[in-house]
Amino acid sequence: MTRQKTRLSDDALSAGPEDVVGHRMSHRPYMLPVAKEGLPFIGIAAAIMLVVFMITDIWWIDLFFILVTVFVIYFFRDPDREITDDPSAIVSPADGKVIKIRRVTDDRFLNAEVMKISIFMSVFNVHVNRVPAASRVVDVMYNPGKFLVASLDKASLLNEQNGVIAEGPTGQKYAFNQIAGLIARRIVCYAGVGMSFDKGERFGLIRFGSRVDVYLPLDCKIQVRYGQKVQAGASILAFWPESDVTEEEVAPGLDG
Numbered sequence: 360m361t362r363q364k365t366r367l368s369d370d371a372l373s374a375g376p377e378d379v380v381g382h383r384m385s386h387r388p389y390m391l392p393v394a395k396e397g398l399p400f401i402g403i404a405a406a407i408m409l410v411v412f413m414i415t416d417i418w419w420i421d422l423f424f425i426l427v428t429v430f431v432i433y434f435f436r437d438p439d440r441e442i443t444d445d446p447s448a449i450v451s452p453a454d455g456k457v458i459k460i461r462r463v464t465d466d467r468f469l470n471a472e473v474m475k476i477s478i479f480m481s482v483f484n485v486h487v488n489r490v491p492a493a494s495r496v497v498d499v500m501y502n503p504g505k506f507l508v509a510s511l512d513k514a515s516l517l518n519e520q521n522g523v524i525a526e527g528p529t530g531q532k533y534a535f536n537q538i539a540g541l542i543a544r545r546i547v548c549y550a551g552v553g554m555s556f557d558k559g560e561r562f563g564l565i566r567f568g569s570r571v572d573v574y575l576p577l578d579c580k581i582q583v584r585y586g587q588k589v590q591a592g593a594s595i596l597a598f599w600p601e602s603d604v605t606e607e608e609v610a611p612g613l614d615g
Contacts, residue, residue, distance in 0.1 A: 394487050394564055396547055397435025404428040437487045440592035442559030446528055449491045449579065449597045450559055451589040452535045453571040455480040460585055465574050468500070468524050468534035473574045474581060476596055478589060480569050487564045489592040490556040491535060491573060492599070494525035499550055521546045523562070527599060534574040537565050559592035576600075 393401065408424040415421065442450065459477035480486060500522040519539040527533055537546050548563035556562060565571075575581075579597040583589060589596070 392437060393432060393435040394437045396564060396566070397431070400431050401428070401435065404431045434482065434486065436485060437561075438485060440489070440559060440590065442592050443595065445595075445598075446493070447598045447601060448558070448595045449527075449533075449573075449575065449599065450489065450592050451478060451583075451594040451596050452488050452491050452562075452573060453478045453480055453589075453591050454484040454486070455570075455589065457583050457585055457587045457589060458570075459572075460581060460583065462577065465534075468522055468536070468574055469532055472577055473533075474577060474579060474597075476573045476575070476581070476583065478571050478573070480565070480571070485591065486566065486569065487561055487591065488537060488571060489559050490525070490550075490562050491558070491596065492525075492527045492533070493558045494527055494533075494556050496523060496525050496550045496552055496554045496556070497532065498524040498552060499548065500524070501546075519546065521548045521563075523548070523550050525556075529599075531576055531599065533576065536572040536574070537563060538570040538572065539565060 404424075405428050408428045411424045412421060455478045457476060458479045459475060461475055463473060463475045465471060465473045465475070502520050502522075520536055522534055522536040524532060524534045537548060539546055545566045546563070546569075547565070550556070550562045573596060575597055578600045580600075581597045582595050583597075
């Protein structure tokens with residue numbers, strides 16, 4: 360895997376205010392309810408729809424292009440999420456279904472025995488990705504690979520992917536890896552080496568069907584099960600060991 364030339368954005372560092380007791384709301388850094396990366400696609404779909412309206416009066420053709428435009432808007436939706444304030448909680452980086460929970464030897468990111476949790480995103484899931492825990496980014500690794508079905512085991516090794524290695528609240532190293540799928544052809548990642556993120560903050564997205572793998576230390580307490588549906592930022596995947604995290608602790612660099 361190679362070091363990625365990461366596109367940095369102040370949007371990725373925005374933090375939401377506290378709106379609910381015990382939770383922090385993670386808001387979009389702008390008012391539109393869709394990811395900004397989707398705006399060009401929405402604009403193209405809308406423009407084609409308008410052209411079709413002008414050149415044809417066949418209702419089913421008009422309806423088809425209306426539905427296409429609506430789907431593109433739906434795909435790039437970016438809802439706000441309630442993020443738990445529990446400092447020991449590790450939240451899901453993606454919307455989708457848990458398709459793998461297993462102990463593996465990771466020789467790419469952490470060089471250790473870890474718990475690997477894989478989340479598959481269909482084209483109907485929200486595709487904005489969020490940071491699982493308050494973290495400082497240690498490394499970002501990009502691999503231009505194939506576009507196999509993301510649910511396959513070999514997709515973790517062969518597909519185009521972007522791995523982020525980070526330090527958690529007390530310096531524990533963990534990793535999360537964006538993997539492109541059969542339809543997905545573009546991975547967007549704002550994370551750069553040295554950047555600090557709050558738990559649940561947006562760090563990127565994958566366009567049109569994909570997967571995210573999370574690599575956690577073995578002593579983390581897994582809270583999800585195979586086949587469970589999860590939401591980015593809102594669903595708790597696991598907890599850090601209780602003895603390692605206290606409410607006063609934050610990720611290195613997050614306290615200013």
